[in-house]
Each structure stands twice: as structure tokens, then as C-alpha cells.
Amino acid sequence: MRYAQIVIGPAGSGKSTYCTYMQRLAQDSKRLIEVVNLDPAAEHFDYQPAIDIRDLIQLDDAMEDEELRYGPNGGLVFCLEFLIENQEWLKSQLIGADPDNELSTDPDDDYILFDMPGQIELFTHLTMGKKLVQLLESWNFRICTVFLVDSQFMIDGAKFLSGTMAALSVMANLEMPHVNVLTKMDLLSKSARKQLDKYLDPDPRALLNDLTTESAWGRSHRKLSEAIGTLIEDFSLVRFIPMNIDDEDSLQDLLLQIDNVIQYGEDGDVKMHDFDPPDNEKENDDSKLFME
Numbered sequence: 001m002r003y004a005q006i007v008i009g010p011a012g013s014g015k016s017t018y019c020t021y022m023q024r025l026a027q028d029s030k031r032l033i034e035v036v037n038l039d040p041a042a043e044h045f046d047y048q049p050a051i052d053i054r055d056l057i058q059l060d061d062a063m064e065d066e067e068l069r070y071g072p073n074g075g076l077v078f079c080l081e082f083l084i085e086n087q088e089w090l091k092s093q094l095i096g097a098d099p100d101n102e103l104s105t106d107p108d109d110d111y112i113l114f115d116m117p118g119q120i121e122l123f124t125h126l127t128m129g130k131k132l133v134q135l136l137e138s139w140n141f142r143i144c145t146v147f148l149v150d151s152q153f154m155i156d157g158a159k160f161l162s163g164t165m166a167a168l169s170v171m172a173n174l175e176m177p178h179v180n181v182l183t184k185m186d187l188l189s190k191s192a193r194k195q196l197d198k199y200l201d202p203d204p205r206a207l208l209n210d211l212t213t214e215s216a217w218g219r220s221h222r223k224l225s226e227a228i229g230t231l232i233e234d235f236s237l238v239r240f241i242p243m244n245i246d247d248e249d250s251l252q253d254l255l256l257q258i259d260n261v262i263q264y265g266e267d268g269d270v271k272m273h274d275f276d277p278p279d280n281e282k283e284n285d286d287s288k289l290f291m292e
């Protein structure tokens, strides 16, 4: 089994930084987490990528091509399409031409963060994101999509709602185990943090109040905002985990939660992926008998 986090989120939300910090955190506990850069436009990141899409194609290739003549966004979509078309390249980099040749010496230990580009339309309504995830699944990766949102853009009701809707459309489009993360918590003022806490816990109804009083849109679409807010709340559809990059406990806690989602560290022989037992059976050893 291989494990993967697909790290996505709006431009500048902190994806590459997240990958760097998670890799360092793992190193500290002698655990190997590799990072794969799948952003063809990336200019700077602090990790050492195990695989880099820029070795296959760069954004400039698509933009400078006389026939293609793409702008930056169209060019990026083209690059990702190109990656899917050249999936053998990715596969050979990830797994090796020889299927027995694993990235790490212990095949159970393959744990990879995929640092994605910041165009979230790749994951909300275009098909590339989904195709990529399906490819990885077919190569036996257990996947969690990790959606990062800059906490500074979540501190009033309307922004919180639109961030939530963005997370929801990624979840609905990809249909993968999913964790939402609020980044840059270290940059929030005390009062902003308080405001955000109000939405996260314990009373999401505060959000509805703010929404319907603070903006003209909210006032004139009161019923709609309420309906969306209630829907999200009643079905526990979207939950955010705050992350403070300066606080190791916060990072540890987040990694643990994601590990749980992809069942990292559980018995490697038990293939639970194709079989989703009810929660109360997951802890039950007897149920493993039926899972091979």
C-alpha cells in the first residue's frame, strides 16, 4: 500500500509551505514523507522534490508554443492534461518501470505529498484533478485530499461561507476522503482568532447571524444564506482544522488526523480500502476476517 496526500487550495494558501513543514516534522520522528511537485509554474519551494513535473513539462512550454499560445491559466490546465496523457512517466517515477521497485525500500512506507497548483478549478469542475486521483488509486495509493484555506480569508461570515462552499465543491467533485485545513493561524490577531473560533466551535449559528446582518448581499439573500448555513451545519458537511505552523503540536495533531483518514499505520496486510465497514466495526478484530 502507498499513501498520498493531495495538497490543494487557492493560490498562496500555503500548500508548498505545508509540504515543507510536514516533511520536516516527519524527519524529526525518523519517518519518511516524500514530496512531489505537480505545479508546473512553481518557482520556489523549500523542499527537495522526489519528483518534479517541471522535468516533464514547464508552464513556459505551453505559453511560448507558437501553436498553443496559452495564457498562464490555460497553460496550466494544458500542463496537467499533458501529465495525464503521459501518465506512464509519472508512474515510472513513482513506482519505477519494474513494479517491484518501490520508491522507498519498505513498500509499506511510501507516503507522498503531492503539491498541486493553486488553480482550484482543476479540482472543482475540470476533470484533471479527478483523473489524477483515480490514477493514483489505480496504482494502489490510499488518498486523502487536503484542502488548505488561508485563515485570514475566513474571518467574516460571508468569507467563511464562500471558503466552505469552495471546500464542499472540491469534496463533491473528487469524492475522496478529505480534510480541510486553515493555514496561517499565526498571522491572526487575537480578535480575528476569536471571530474565527466563533464559527468553528461551538456555535456555527453565529455565522448565520453575522451573514445576515453584516453585508448587503447577506441581508437581501437572508433566506438563502440561512438555508446554506443550516445545510452545512446539519449535515456536518465541512469541518476545518486550524493549523499553526509555529506550533509543532498543531502540526502533529493534523498529521495524525490525516493518517487516521488514510489508515496509515494500521495493519498493512488488511485491505480495508475496497470495503468500508460501519464505524463501530472498524475497531473489531473479527471484522478483519472478511476483508481480505
Ligand SMILES: Nc1nc2c(ncn2[C@@H]2O[C@H](COP(=O)(O)OP(=O)(O)OP(=O)(O)O)[C@@H](O)[C@H]2O)c(=O)[nH]1
Residues within 6 Å of the ligand: 009, 010, 011, 012, 013, 014, 015, 016, 017, 018, 039, 116, 117, 118, 119, 183, 184, 185, 186, 187, 244, 245
Ligand atoms: N506566517 C505564515 N506564512 C505562511 C504560512 N504558510 C504560508 N505562508 C507564506 O505564504 C506565502 C505563500 O505560501 P506558499 O506555500 O508558497 O503557498 P502556495 O499555496 O504553495 O502558493 P501557490 O503554489 O502559488 O498557489 C509564502 O510567502 C509563505 O511563506 C503560515 O502558516 N504562516
Ligand SMILES: [Mg+2]
Residues within 6 Å of the ligand: 015, 016, 017, 039, 042, 045, 115, 116
Ligand atoms: Mg506552491
